Amino acid sequence: MNIPEGKIFSENPESDLWRELLQFSYEANIRRFWEKRNTGVGVDTNTVDCITGSFLQAYEYYQSAKGANLQIAPLLLYYGSTNLLYGMANLLNGSILKIENHGMNILVPEQMTYIAETKVRFCSPNNGGIHVMARALGYPNDLTGYGDWKLSEFLDSIAEINDDYIRCYNVPCGKTVMLDVFHTPDGRVEKVYFTSENRDSIRDLLNEVENLKKSYLPFYPCESNSGDLEYYILRHKLNGKDISERSFSGQPYLRAAHKKNSKEVTLPTIINMYAALFILASLCRYHPEKWSPFVLKDTTGEKLLIEKFLYYARRMIPNIVLDYILDSKVQYVSDKYQPTDTVKFVGEHQVRDIVKEEIRERMEQERVTKYGRRGY
Amino acid sequence: MDVSFRSEVFRLCKSLLDNPRAREIRTLVHDLSVSVEDKGTGMFKNNLHGDLAYVAKSFNNQFHGYLFADENADTLGSPIPFKIEHLSNEERKLIEQGHQTLNGFAKLCLEEIGRESEAAAAAMNPYALYKEVKCGASKGILSDEEIQNAVTAFRNGKVYQALIRSSAIRLFEKLDKPAFQQLLGTVEQAINTSFDGKIPEDIRDFALGIRGRYQNITEVMFAFSILMFALKESLRMACQLFYEAICGIDLLVLNNDNIIRVEDRISNLVYQKCKVLIQGMPIRHVGRSVGSIVLMDCDPTDDVHLHEFGMVTAITESISKEMGSTTKYTFLTVNEELIHIHNITDGILRSGVDEIKIRG
Numbered sequence: 001m002n003i004p005e006g007k008i009f010s011e012n013p014e015s016d017l018w019r020e021l022l023q024f025s026y027e028a029n030i031r032r033f034w035e036k037r038n039t040g041v042g043v044d045t046n047t048v049d050c051i052t053g054s055f056l057q058a059y060e061y062y063q064s065a066k067g068a069n070l071q072i073a074p075l076l077l078y079y080g081s082t083n084l085l086y087g088m089a090n091l092l093n094g095s096i097l098k099i100e101n102h103g104m105n106i107l108v109p110e111q112m113t114y115i116a117e118t119k120v121r122f123c124s125p126n127n128g129g130i131h132v133m134a135r136a137l138g139y140p141n142d143l144t145g146y147g148d149w150k151l152s153e154f155l156d157s158i159a160e161i162n163d164d165y166i167r168c169y170n171v172p173c174g175k176t177v178m179l180d181v182f183h184t185p186d187g188r189v190e191k192v193y194f195t196s197e198n199r200d201s202i203r204d205l206l207n208e209v210e211n212l213k214k215s216y217l218p219f220y221p222c223e224s225n226s227g228d229l230e231y232y233i234l235r236h237k238l239n240g241k242d243i244s245e246r247s248f249s250g251q252p253y254l255r256a257a258h259k260k261n262s263k264e265v266t267l268p269t270i271i272n273m274y275a276a277l278f279i280l281a282s283l284c285r286y287h288p289e290k291w292s293p294f295v296l297k298d299t300t301g302e303k304l305l306i307e308k309f310l311y312y313a314r315r316m317i318p319n320i321v322l323d324y325i326l327d328s329k330v331q332y333v334s335d336k337y338q339p340t341d342t343v344k345f346v347g348e349h350q351v352r353d354i355v356k357e358e359i360r361e362r363m364e365q366e367r368v369t370k371y372g373r374r375g376y
Numbered sequence: 377m378d379v380s381f382r383s384e385v386f387r388l389c390k391s392l393l394d395n396p397r398a399r400e401i402r403t404l405v406h407d408l409s410v411s412v413e414d415k416g417t418g419m420f421k422n423n424l425h426g427d428l429a430y431v432a433k434s435f436n437n438q439f440h441g442y443l444f445a446d447e448n449a450d451t452l453g454s455p456i457p458f459k460i461e462h463l464s465n466e467e468r469k470l471i472e473q474g475h476q477t478l479n480g481f482a483k484l485c486l487e488e489i490g491r492e493s494e495a496a497a498a499a500m501n502p503y504a505l506y507k508e509v510k511c512g513a514s515k516g517i518l519s520d521e522e523i524q525n526a527v528t529a530f531r532n533g534k535v536y537q538a539l540i541r542s543s544a545i546r547l548f549e550k551l552d553k554p555a556f557q558q559l560l561g562t563v564e565q566a567i568n569t570s571f572d573g574k575i576p577e578d579i580r581d582f583a584l585g586i587r588g589r590y591q592n593i594t595e596v597m598f599a600f601s602i603l604m605f606a607l608k609e610s611l612r613m614a615c616q617l618f619y620e621a622i623c624g625i626d627l628l629v630l631n632n633d634n635i636i637r638v639e640d641r642i643s644n645l646v647y648q649k650c651k652v653l654i655q656g657m658p659i660r661h662v663g664r665s666v667g668s669i670v671l672m673d674c675d676p677t678d679d680v681h682l683h684e685f686g687m688v689t690a691i692t693e694s695i696s697k698e699m700g701s702t703t704k705y706t707f708l709t710v711n712e713e714l715i716h717i718h719n720i721t722d723g724i725l726r727s728g729v730d731e732i733k734i735r736g
Contacts, residue, residue, distance in 0.1 A: 186653060186694070186702050187636050217634065217655045222700050233700040235655055238635045238676050360574070 006328040013332035017318050018059055021084070024091060024325070025055040033325075034094055043094050050096050054087030058318075065314060070295045070303070071284060073310055078281035081274055081317050082129060088321045089136035097136070103128020104275065106282040107148060108290060114169065114302050115294055116152035118279050130274065137324060139268050146260035154276040157255055158269065159247045160312045161305060168305045172201035175208075175256045179234070179244055185349055190244075191231040192219075192254070199230070206232065208256035210266050215240035245269070248316055250331070270320045273313045280306065380712035381533055382685065384526035385614045388518065389621035397517045401474045402624040404467055408442075409433070409661040427458040435506075436667055438619035439475035443468075443509040469513065474622055477516030478615040479503060481523050485530045485611055492545040499556035500604055502612035517622070530610070533713040535603050535721050538729045544600040563598075563605040567717055570646050571689045571708070583645035583720055586727045599724045606721050610714040613669055613687055620663040628664055630654055630672045636702065638676055646720045648709040650686060657693050657701045666691060670707055684709045687716045 010016040023029045027048050034043045061080030065073050089097050107119040122143035125131050131143065155165055156174040165174045180191040194202040199221070206212060206219060217240075219232045236242075244252035257264040267275075284291040294303065322330050346354070392398045409429040411420045423429075428445050431452055435441035445452060446468060449460040463471065482501050483490075490497030498504055530536060539545070548556065566576050575583075582598055590596045620627075630652050640651040652672060658664060665688070672684045686707030694702045708716040715721055 182699070184699055186699070189699050217636070220656075220700060223697060225698055235636050235700075237632050238637065238674055239632065239678060 006326075006330045007333050007335075008330060009334070009337070010332040011334060014315060016332060017322060017330075018062070020330075021318055021322055021325075022055060022059060024087065025052045025059075027052065030091065033091065038094060047090060047095050051087050051090050054083045054090065058084035058087060062314060062318065065310075070307065070310075071292070074277060074280035074283075074306075075285050077310060077313055077317075078274075078277040081277055081313070084318060084321050085133040085136070085270075085274065086129070088325060089133050091325065092136055097132050098127055099129045099132050100124055100127040101129065102278060103130035103132070103143075104278050106279055106286070108283070108287055112290075114152070114300060115280075115283065115290070115306065116150060116155060116169070116302065118151045118283060118290075119148045120151070120275055120279050121148050122146070130271065130278075133274070134268075134271055137268055137270060139271060141265070143267075146258075146263065146265055149258075149260070149275065151276055151279045153258055154267075154272045154279075155305070155309060157258075157267070157272050158276075158309065158312065159245070159253045159255070160249075160316070161308050164305045164308055168301055172198035173205055175205065175258070176253050177202060177205060178247070179252045179254060180231070181252065185347065188236060190234040190252075191222075192234060193229060193231045194221075195230070202232065205256045206234075206254065208259075208264075209243070209254045210257045210264060211241070211243050212254070215243045246329070248312065270317060273309075273317055276309065277313055280310075378532050379525070379529055381526065381529040381610070381614075382710070382712045382714050384529040385617055385714065386627075388523060388526055389617050389627075391522065392517065392618060392621040393624065395517055395622075397473065398622045399624075401470050401517075401622050404470050405429075405442075405623050405662060408467075424461050425463070428460045428463070431458055431460060433662060436665060437503065437506055438478055438615055439471050440479075440503055440506055440509060442471045443475055443511065444507065446471075447509060472511045472513040473515070473517060474619070475509070475511055476513040477518060477622070478618050479511070480516045481518075481526070481618065482611045482615060484520065484523065484527050488531065488540065489545060492540075492543075493549060493556075495551055495553040495556045496545050496548060496604065498553045499560050500608040500611070502608060502615050504557055504608075505561065526614075530614075530713075533607075533610075533715075534725055535606055535610075535713055535715060538725055539600065539603050539607070542600075542729045544603075544729070547597055547600060559601055560605050560608060563601045567602075567605065567646065570644075571649075571706075573642070573649075575644060575646060579720075580645060583723060586723050590727070599729065602717070602720060603724060603729075606715045606717055609687075609716060612667070613710065613714045613716070616663070616667055617669055620668065623662045625660050625663040628658055628668070628670045630670055630705065631674045634658075635672075635674050638672075638674070638682070639704070643719065645723070647717050648684075648719060649689075649706065650684065650709065651704060651706045653702055653704045655700065655702060657695070657703050669710070670705060672707075685714075686710060 008016065008020075024033070030048050030051055031043060058080045061076045061083060065076035065080060068076055086097075086099065101124055103122060103124045105121045105123055107121055109117055109119070112118065122128070122130065125142040125144050134141075134143070152169065155161065157176060158165075159176040159178065162174045162176045162178070166172070177192045180193065182189045182191065192202060192206065215237060217235045217237055219234045221230060222233050223230045244254055247253050255266060257266045259265075283294075319330065319332075408423070408425040411423040411426060413420055428442070428449070432441035432445040435444065442463070445460060446463045449462050452458060452460055479501070482503070483497075486497040486500055489500065531540075548559070551559065566579050569576050570579060582595060585595065586599065590599065617627075634654040634656065636653045636655055638650065638652050640649065642649045650672060668688050670686050670688055672682055672686060675681050686705075686709050688705055688707045690704075690706035692704040692706075694704070696702075709718075710716045711718040
């Protein structure tokens, strides 16, 4: 049952999400989708088979990953995501896109304290898998121009694991900050909380958010009346666009850019997750001497973070893919249907204005009736 | 093309910002008003003239307030126990010169009207309703040559020209200065009452009526009284702008870097009004209060640009520790002649103000 604004009722979101995606494992649905998108232009059988196979394989990998332990779960999720993104890219493109390799190479340091120190180098900007998929997602930039990336540089940009990231690596902040939104009589106010320890780091992070100055008025620190909470106040400019993103819980957040080779770059969340999965998959597939000890005897607590990341990757990547295919923000909700209430609730100030206006209009009407328009 | 009065006033403001004598006055006004923190003790040094500056500014009539407070230092200390210290001779001279700059300009603008009726010119002076103060300075900061273009622009204004060409001043020739002041004071009161949105009946009926011909002599006189009041306020705004420029205060600009939202834009029979909510409190030691001029220059959407000068009629400051401070400015837009009630003056001019012929 569809609820307006891309909300879909579900008592089992993960399974319903895949049921929605697996529509595209049927030829008739693929043809219908493509004909609707491209005003009647057909799609060849090879492409249909490629898309069907990609979605079905993706589903199997994801199902397996759900039951697998950490030894191979990242690998299964990476394969599943590769198939899903490839299926999506071909579905949106209408023909088979050529992919030569992953578009990434892993660089494993000899010595490392954390798994997150593992690096990746992007390659093959034309036919590398990640580049082909990024283009299908509307991100045309050549990732090879940004140098090497550490796994931590992908993890720090995923809002859903931000708190775990900070705790695990003992850093003042990641690259995301949650926004606490208040609708006040003076308009929308957004708060970004900080502590005395990370006050400056949060300030710097906000200054690194792309287009922050175009969207928001200068932000400044405030505190709650009781003095126990400190936060930056952000208010939108008159014509400031909403540059916040939505986390899995629906809470908006801001994301700072990474500075790579003197360029600011903010990768789409799905690319962050996909690249992180590639690193983890490569570690468990090709570097068991690093991965297995980590899985079996991690002492840093990083394992908890990776497990949480894998959970969100499993849950979010298919959802984001569905969003792209349907061109809508799809949210699975468990709220039962409620009729739309058009009764307007107004605040005290609005009531005063309404009454004032009503009285003024009535007095004007009475006056015109009595004396006419000229008032004599 | 003629340069507008508003443009000429801003040109003079720019020259005042760089004027060496204005800088001396600026330093004095700053020192009279601002208490400086002692870096060693962290305590604020008691400013000898703090109370004088406070009282002077509360009059909201530029340098006149300082001179008045100085002259009445002994009586102004009650019932609130202000400790008003007299200005030194040097300080007084500087303030007098500041006042002369403003008052001299207004008088020069009204010189021609003064030749028709001294009482009218005196009543249209922005300082007409204030008690006279002694002013020893014979010259202001700016020479007559420097202010001539602004004076000419004032006299070339549509409202001024309508008043002069119609010989309307002669209608009031039997009025002496106090009666004239009372007349303009009544108009001012009626107009100012309308700022909260409720236009008084007499103004409303008149404004609705002027779409046709004037019905009687009372309407004609009311029309000219409104024009005279508009010019008086125009000069007051010019004086306020000069005062703020001498004190080194920049024009407050409400733009996309401080506006939270434009709450209201109302146009009625008398004026156009805007309510704008901005982030923070742009407080300065002088100016930026009711009666000051602001510039709204913003893009509410990608395809709409607002560029309006306005005379502030209300300021609501909201000091919130939790949500940050905001300030709401309510202002009436002013046109190129620095007239804030341009809807009604435009209406009067549209309906035509013919030459007045008084039968002997």
